[in-house]
Amino acid sequence: MFRKTRLYTPGPTPLLPAAQFAMAAADIHHRTAEFRALYTRVLAQLKEFVGTENDVLMLSCSGTGAMEASVSNLTSPGDRVLVLSGGKFGERWVALAKAFGCVVDLVSVPYGETFDLEVVKAAVKPDTKAVYLQGTETSTAVRHDVQEIAAAVRAVQPEILVVVDAITGLGTTHFDVDAWGVDVLIGGSQKAVMIPPGLAYLSVSDRAWAAMDASKNPRYYFDLRKERKNAKNGESAYTPAVALIAGLGAALDYIAGQAGGNLAEGRKLLVDNAERCAAMTRAGLVALGFTLFAPTAPAAAATAVAVPEGLDSSAVVKEVKARFGAVIANGQGEMKGKIFRIAHLGFFDYMDTIALLGALELVAKDTLKLPVKFGQGVAAAQEVFANSK
Amino acid sequence: MFRKTRLYTPGPTPLLPAAQFAMAAADIHHRTAEFRALYTRVLAQLKEFVGTENDVLMLSCSGTGAMEASVSNLTSPGDRVLVLSGGKFGERWVALAKAFGCVVDLVSVPYGETFDLEVVKAAVKPDTKAVYLQGTETSTAVRHDVQEIAAAVRAVQPEILVVVDAITGLGTTHFDVDAWGVDVLIGGSQKAVMIPPGLAYLSVSDRAWAAMDASKNPRYYFDLRKERKNAKNGESAYTPAVALIAGLGAALDYIAGQAGGNLAEGRKLLVDNAERCAAMTRAGLVALGFTLFAPTAPAAAATAVAVPEGLDSSAVVKEVKARFGAVIANGQGEMKGKIFRIAHLGFFDYMDTIALLGALELVAKDTLKLPVKFGQGVAAAQEVFANSK
Numbered sequence: 191m192f193r194k195t196r197l198y199t200p201g202p203t204p205l206l207p208a209a210q211f212a213m214a215a216a217d218i219h220h221r222t223a224e225f226r227a228l229y230t231r232v233l234a235q236l237k238e239f240v241g242t243e244n245d246v247l248m249l250s251c252s253g254t255g256a257m258e259a260s261v262s263n264l265t266s267p268g269d270r271v272l273v274l275s276g277g278k279f280g281e282r283w284v285a286l287a288k289a290f291g292c293v294v295d296l297v298s299v300p301y302g303e304t305f306d307l308e309v310v311k312a313a314v315k316p317d318t319k320a321v322y323l324q325g326t327e328t329s330t331a332v333r334h335d336v337q338e339i340a341a342a343v344r345a346v347q348p349e350i351l352v353v354v355d356a357i358t359g360l361g362t363t364h365f366d367v368d369a370w371g372v373d374v375l376i377g378g379s380q381k382a383v384m385i386p387p388g389l390a391y392l393s394v395s396d397r398a399w400a401a402m403d404a405s406k407n408p409r410y411y412f413d414l415r416k417e418r419k420n421a422k423n424g425e426s427a428y429t430p431a432v433a434l435i436a437g438l439g440a441a442l443d444y445i446a447g448q449a450g451g452n453l454a455e456g457r458k459l460l461v462d463n464a465e466r467c468a469a470m471t472r473a474g475l476v477a478l479g480f481t482l483f484a485p486t487a488p489a490a491a492a493t494a495v496a497v498p499e500g501l502d503s504s505a506v507v508k509e510v511k512a513r514f515g516a517v518i519a520n521g522q523g524e525m526k527g528k529i530f531r532i533a534h535l536g537f538f539d540y541m542d543t544i545a546l547l548g549a550l551e552l553v554a555k556d557t558l559k560l561p562v563k564f565g566q567g568v569a570a571a572q573e574v575f576a577n578s579k
Numbered sequence: 580m581f582r583k584t585r586l587y588t589p590g591p592t593p594l595l596p597a598a599q600f601a602m603a604a605a606d607i608h609h610r611t612a613e614f615r616a617l618y619t620r621v622l623a624q625l626k627e628f629v630g631t632e633n634d635v636l637m638l639s640c641s642g643t644g645a646m647e648a649s650v651s652n653l654t655s656p657g658d659r660v661l662v663l664s665g666g667k668f669g670e671r672w673v674a675l676a677k678a679f680g681c682v683v684d685l686v687s688v689p690y691g692e693t694f695d696l697e698v699v700k701a702a703v704k705p706d707t708k709a710v711y712l713q714g715t716e717t718s719t720a721v722r723h724d725v726q727e728i729a730a731a732v733r734a735v736q737p738e739i740l741v742v743v744d745a746i747t748g749l750g751t752t753h754f755d756v757d758a759w760g761v762d763v764l765i766g767g768s769q770k771a772v773m774i775p776p777g778l779a780y781l782s783v784s785d786r787a788w789a790a791m792d793a794s795k796n797p798r799y800y801f802d803l804r805k806e807r808k809n810a811k812n813g814e815s816a817y818t819p820a821v822a823l824i825a826g827l828g829a830a831l832d833y834i835a836g837q838a839g840g841n842l843a844e845g846r847k848l849l850v851d852n853a854e855r856c857a858a859m860t861r862a863g864l865v866a867l868g869f870t871l872f873a874p875t876a877p878a879a880a881a882t883a884v885a886v887p888e889g890l891d892s893s894a895v896v897k898e899v900k901a902r903f904g905a906v907i908a909n910g911q912g913e914m915k916g917k918i919f920r921i922a923h924l925g926f927f928d929y930m931d932t933i934a935l936l937g938a939l940e941l942v943a944k945d946t947l948k949l950p951v952k953f954g955q956g957v958a959a960a961q962e963v964f965a966n967s968k
Contacts, residue, residue: 191852192837192928214603403954448581463580514930540903541934548933548957552965564965565958568937572953577940 193387193515198546200358200492200519201327204534206384212440213385216433223420225432226424232435233421234441236391238453239383240360240375242367244393250431253357253378258286258391259412260353260374264320264398266406267291272313272350273319274298274305274339278329278522279355283322290407292319300331301525302494304487307342314343320351325359325375326489331531333363333489337370344371351398357381357390361445361457362464362535373398381443382460382491382535385437392560394418460536464490466578467534467543470571474547477570479560483529491535494521496528501558503530506550509557514549540575547571560579582904587748587935588879589717589908592925601829602774614821615813616958621824622810624831627782627842628772629749629764631756633782636806639820642746642767645779647675648801649742653709653787655795656680661702661739662711663687663694663728664742667718667911668744672711679796681708690719690914691883693876696731703732706964708790709740714748714764715878718911720920722752722878726759733760740787746770746779750834750846751853751880751924762787771849771880771924772834774826783807849925853879855967856923856932860958863936866959868949872918880924883910885917890947894917895939898946903938929964936960 217453218224229248237246249256263282265271270293273283280298287294297313299305314321321343334402336359340352353374356365360375361382364507367375372395379389394414402415416427442453468490472482475495483494497503504527507520521529532546547567555562586593607613618637626635631851636797650672654660660681662672665688676683685773688694703710710732715722725748728740742763745754749764750771756764761784768778783803791804805816831842838844857879861871862885872883886892893916896909908920936956944951 191855193928194926194928194930196930437696452836466580480689515928517929537581537583539583541905541938544957545930545934548937548961549930552961556965563958563960565954565956567954568933568957569952569954572937572941576945576953 193513196516198516198532198541200331200381200531200533200535201378202380202387203382203384203533204538205386206444206537208444209385209437209440213433213437216436220430220432221425228436228439229421229426229430230424232439232442235439235453239442239445239457240367240377240391240393241365241454241457242375242393244367244395245418246391246392246393247414247421247425248389248430248435249412249417250388250426250428251390252387253355253376253390254282255412256376256378257282257355257390259409259414260376260392261286261290261292261322262407262409263405263414264351264353264374264401265290265292266404268293270295270315270317270321272297272318272343272440274310274321274323274334276303276305276330276332276334277301277324279324279327283355287322301523302332302484304332304334305339307338310339311342311346314346316347316352318347318350320353322353323355325354325356325365326363326491328358328492329525330484331489331494332484333487336365336372340370340372342553351401358489358491358535361460362489364461367393379434379438380463383438384441384536385434388431389434389438430511431444434463442452455497463492463538464534466575467538468493469578470543470574471532471534471547473574474567475550476572478551478554478562478567492531494529494531497530497558498560502527505557506530506553509553510549513553516546516549543571544568582902585905585931587905587907587921589720589768589920589924591769591776592771592773592922593927594775595830595833595926596824597833598774598829602822602826605825607821609815609819609821610800617825617828618810618815618819619813621828621831623924624828624835624842628831628834628846629756629766629780629782630754630843631782633756633784634807634809635780635782636803637778637780637815637819637824638801638806639777639815639817640779642744642765643671643780644801645765645767645781646671646744648798649765649781650675650679650681650711651796651801652794652803653740653742653763653790654679654681655793657682658705658708659684659706661686661712663699663712663723663734665694665719665721665723666690666713666716666762668713668716672744676711683849690912691721691873693721693723694728698729700707700735701733703735703739704793705736707736707739709742711742712744713747714743714754715752715880717747717881718914719873720878720881720883721873725754725761729761740790747878747880747954750849751878753850756782768823768827771853772827773830773925774823774879777820778823778940779828796939840962850879852927853923855964856869856881856927858967859932859963860921860923862963863956863960864939867940867943867951867956881920882921883918883920886919886947887949891916894946895919895942898942899938901932902942905935905938932960933957
């Protein structure tokens with residue numbers, strides 16, 4: 191039988207057709223009035239999408255580039271920072287902070303868990319300059335409570351900068367950047383906004399701008415002050431990924447269009463959509479006898495699923511691809527072979543969710559030899575759908 | 580929740596991405612060496628795909644244009660022809676033959692049925708010039724036995740021309756044009772070959788070419804002799820649908836690629852694929868309590884399903900679209916409101932099939948109020964899949 195390629199990975203995610211068409215049509219020069227109009231419009235949309243009064247900037251790089259920018263622009267060698275790590279991307283904060291000479295205090299939890307607020311508070315020192323964390327940890331599909339963590343660290347050190355990697359979090363969980371006092375919130379293109387990798391974006395608070403001039407770190411491509419200055423004139427500092435920007439505009443139009451043109455409401459629907467797909471998927475997998483890997487703080491961006499002891503999740507990933515053309519994600523780092531991950535962020539719908547469960551039922555039965563009854567995972571997902579409004 | 584648009588209609592069918600890319604790139608002029616190379620290549624592929632030693636020509640028109648060509652080129656006003664009709668497209672043969680002044684003998688069966696060979700034979704007169712029929716009748720999803728019918732009519736009148744509308748049949752059922760003595764076999768682009776509407780193609784036997792010179796019908800755009808002459812030079816008589824031809828080439832490459840580059844074998848796999856999707860769908864729908872509309876001679880191109888007495892199939896079509904974004908087909912003509920139709924021809928796979936059954940289960944329960952148990956249609960389809968090699 192034919193096997194269509196279908197991404198169920200937490201980045202890259204399935205592309206929105208309207209964004210693909212906009213990308214294909216994007217043969218415009220980046221130092222023209224036409225581009226300036228596009229860039230200005232997309233930056234304004236993005237600000238509405240992030241939901242903040244802070245500046246929102248775009249960078250032509252992957253999310254890690256924006257993570258680096260939020261270290262290199264905000265710290266100086268020798269500065270003390272706190273990193274909260276519960277997975278591969280938490281570990282990336284540690285590596286980045288060390289690369290720029292920071293003194294790193296680390297609160298680390300095992301993969302699949304989130305942080306104890308008292309432990310976090312105890313780790314904040316009087317000279318802690320910034321705290322770096324994930325909104326959702328992609329490698330474990332765990333959601334961290336940014337609101338509570340921000341409040342907790344500020345209760346100890348009011349001037350601390352709060353920097354959130356929301357690359358998989360934006361559009362899959364609720365953030366209130368301004369009310370929660372998030373100084374930098376980072377997003378990426380290949381996630382809930384349904385376009386390919388290559389663009390990152392971040393919101394920057396006044397407190398973060400003030401810290402930037404004091405930074406003694408070398409920075410050039412990721413100098414956010416330069417980007418802000420250029421953005422005011424509708425341009426990027428360096429050659430931008432024009433097609434991706436056109437695609438992002440089309441995707442944000444689509445998201446707004448789901449809520450009568452209101453991007454803030456559209457983002458809520460995007461979160462609801464991910465939550466619905468996640469709830470269906472989880473009910474289906476539990477009905478098939480799988481164990482959810484992170485049941486206490488699950489992120490709607492993705493579901494991480496443990497395979498029974500002694501079995502290999504790599505076989506599930508491989509067979510779903512080989513038999514059905516669908517791409518799901520293995521565990522990362524120490525979780526490889528132990529869990530598999532299914533994305534819900536961005537352009538997924540009811541039929542995508544049912545189709546994947548229908549494929550997983552066969553793989554669970556034939557590859558993992560689980561006592562699966564055909565249709566039982568699908569039925570559990572349908573119950574969730576039918577019982578939600 | 581998001582609702583992706585998904586076609587499950589027996590033409591147009593889901594587009595093959597590689598064909599879409601080829602169409603987007605097709606900005607070439609049709610009176611150039613570049614186009615002549617493309618056209619010559621695609622005509623050769625098409626001949627292999629149809630599986631014949633006869634000439635194969637392309638026309639820039641819908642399938643009906645090629646049906647017209649096979650009436651206007653082969654008959655003269657006053658000629659006696661036999662039409663075998665079991666649905667809307669059989670009726671189209673009648674209308675076409677009458678439009679060109681033929682004397683029409685009609686063997687007609689109720690929608691959902693196929694022909695009795697003895698009745699067909701009895702309808703052939705000594706002066707019957709040609710017989711017109713469908714390979715598969717799209718409006719009822721019935722397969723007619725072209726091999727047996729061709730042999731039966733030839734047993735009565737050896738010189739009769741056999742003209743087969745295989746628009747939904749090609750790539751969904753087996754044809755042996757040369758061995759069965761099919762004089763004209765017609766295909767269309769928006770069917771099993773996975774590209775949009777706008778191209779038709781047809782094979783033409785020596786017997787048909789011989790009949791053409793005798794025809795006194797007026798014809799210009801559809802003059803097949805002109806097309807054959809031009810095709811020998813790698814050109815079409817009139818401006819061709821260049822992008823569709825490029826797309827068709829890419830689609831035939833894909834079909835061949837499924838069988839190591841062999842188009843004849845690729846076509847068999849395409850038929851197998853449709854049959855597998857059809858068998859899964861039928862098992863699923865029967866498990867949900869539906870009645871197959873044409874159980875005696877079902878075409879793999881599509882499945883026609885009767886809704887229980889007193890219910891309206893239009894509601895199913897409407898709700899599947901409104902709730903899930905998927906487009907299935909209503910009955911046509913007198914079958915509207917009584918049946919719905921689900922396509923299997925072309926670019927459909929296991930996950931498409933499961934996803935649609937998952938959607939139909941909800942609609943059967945909520946809209947038709949059938950006593951559906953979630954997952955039971957999906958499970959029946961999975962059994963079929965698991966038990967097929």
